[in-house]
Amino acid sequence: MRPDAPGRREVGAGITEECIRERNLSGTRALRKAWSSAVVDADVVITMTPQSVFGFRGTALTASTRHVAWIRGLPWPGPEEQPWPRRVLLWGAARHALRGADGAWATTPLLQREVRSAVRADVVPAGIPLQPRRHDGSSTGPLVFAGRLSPEKNPGLVVEMAQRTGRRAVIHGDGPLGRPLRAAAPGLLGWAGWSTPEDMWSTPGIFVCPSFREAFGRSAVEAASSGMPVILSDRTGVAPMLIRDRDLASRFIVPAHDIDAWLAAVDELDSDPDLRRRLSDHVSDNARRLGTEASLDGALAALDQLFRRTP
Template sequence: MTDRIRVAVAGKVLRRNVGGNTTYAESLYRGLERLGVEHTVLVPPGDTLRGPARQLCHAAAEGFVWPRTVDRRHADLLHFPADTGALSAGRLPIVVTIHGVPQHVPGIRRTLWERTWRARVTRLAHAADAVVTVSASSAGEIERAFGVPEHRLHVIPHGVDTDRFHSDCSADDRLLAQLRLPERFVLYLGNLDPRKNIPALVDAVGRPEIARLGVQLVVAGGPFLGSEPVERLLATAPHVRYLGQIPTELVAPLFRAATVFALPSSHEGFGLPVIEAMACGTPVIASDRGALPEVAGEAAILLSDLDSASIAAALRDVLTDDALATELRTRGLANAQRFAWAESARRHLEVFTRLLSGTGRPSRSDGEDTAPAALSRS
C-alpha cells in the first residue's frame, strides 16, 4: 500500500445526476480529496447510452469486468457507492455503500426490479470486504436482508454542504425568478419514486382546509421506475406546480423559498432532503418510517399516519401557527449541524485505512497486463 490511498470508484452516479446517491458520491470524494485520497472514476464504454442500455453496460462492468481487471497498478481498493457492484470477489479489496433496502411497491415492473436488485446486492454484500451504510435503520435492514456480519458493516451518516445549504436568502430572488413561484408553497423535492407517497401529498394540499389558505404544492424531481401515474397526476392537479428535475444551483434557493418542506415517504434509508431543508431554515414535515426519525430527531413533525387527512392536518398546523413554524426552523438549524460531509469523509477514510492496513485479502493480480475499460482520472 502506498502512503496515499488510491480508490477506483464506480462512476454510474458520478457521471449522471440521480439525486441523493449522486450527492453522496460527489460530496464524499470532494471530502476525501481534501484528506489526501486519490480517486479514479471507472466508466464503461456504454456510459453515454440512455435508459436500460446504459444500465446494462454499467451492470456488466461493475459485476464482472472491473473486479477482474482493476488491480494494484490502478488503485488500492474498489468502491461501489450506489448499492450495486461486483458479483464476486475482485483483485482488490471491495467497499460497497448500500443506502437501504427498498420496500415493496406494487407493480410488475417494480417487482421485477426489486427482485433483480436484491439478487445483485446479495452477491455484492458477500463479495465486499466492507459494507458502508448511512443509518442505523438501514444497517438493521441490511443485516436482516443479506446477513452481513457486524464487523463488515459500518454506519456513516451523510452530511450537509453548508456552502450551499444555509439560511441566507439574500441572493436567491434572481435565481428563482425564472420559476415564477407562488408566494407561499409546500415543497416536495426528490425523485418521483412511488414509495414517496406523493399522491397523498397532492390530495392533502388540495383539501379545503389547505386550499383556503391559498397555498400551492411545488414538486421538483425527476421520474423513477413506476412513476408514470404520479407524473400524470402532477400534470393535471390544478394546485400543483411540477418543475421537473431542476438545476443544482436552484435546489437550496428553492428550499429557502418554501413555507414548509414535506416528505411523507413510506420508507427512507436516510432522507437527505430533510437535513438540507433544515439547514436552509425551512420547517419539515416527514413520515416516521425508515431512518427519518433518526435523521430528523426532534426537529420535524413526524407522521405515523400517511393518509391525506393526516398530512393536511400537519400542514395546517405549520401554515397557521407562526410560533410552531419558528420553533421548527430553530430546531432544524440546530439538528442539521449534526451532519457534516467532512466527518463522513473522515470516517470513510478510517474504513479504507483499516481495510488496507489489516490482515485483509492480498491483491488478486496474477500478472496479467489487462487494463480496466475507460479509466477517467478525477
C-alpha cells in the first residue's frame, strides 16, 4: 500500500499489509522484496496493479503456484499522458510482464479489447460495494459527477452543460482541473470535494460519466445501484454492463465529445418520468451483477477454469 492510500488499514488473521514508499523501479524492487517470502508457497497469486505485475516477474515460486494478472486499468499510459517513445517502452514492458502470467483478467469488455495487443484476457468484473436502492426515477434533480477532475475524466463537459442550460450540477471530487472549472461557472456548480458514497447518492439526480478513458466506472455502478438514472460515455468500460437494453443504450450511452447528444439525453430524462423510472429499474438491476459477491463468484469460476487448463 502507498502511505497515502485511502481507507483504513486491514487487520486480521491471514491479512498482511506492507507500506511501499519507493516509486518506479525502486518501488518494483521493494514490492518484490516485500512479498517474496509470503507467496513462495501460495496456490495462486493475483496481482492488481502494473507495478505488482512487473514486480512479480522473477519471484521464486513452487511449480504449482499460478499467477493471475487482474487488469483493472490500462497498464500503460494513454496518448494524452506520455510522449509516444515512453508509451511504447511501457507497453513493451507491460506486454512482457503480462505474458509471463498464467492467466489474465480484465474488468470490462472495453478493457479486454484495449489490452488485446499485449495479452489475451478473460472478463472478470471488479467488485464494487453496492448502495441500497434509494431512488426509483420518479424525481429528477441536478446533474451529478463523481471522479478526479483531470482531462481524461472530461469534467469540462459537465460545466458546459450547466452553462448552456442553466442547470445545476454537483461535482464530487478534486484534481488539477478543479480551480479553472470553479472559475468557469461559479453560480451553477456545487463543489462537494471528495465525498462518501452515502453523501453522493442520497438525493435524486442524474449521474453523468463523460470520461474519455474509464476502464471500469466505480461511481457509475454505485449511482446505478442506488437507483439514480445514469448517462455514460461510450468510453466508460462498465457502460454496456449497466445499460444492456439496446434501446436504452442507444439513448444513454453517448459519445464522449458530443455535447449535443449529452444535452438531448438529459432533456429526454427530464421530460419523461416513465423513461426515468425505466432506466432507474434497468441500471439498478444490472448493478447487482457487479457487486463484491458477484465479482468473487466470477473470480472463483475463472480460477477453476485456469486450474483445469494448467493442471
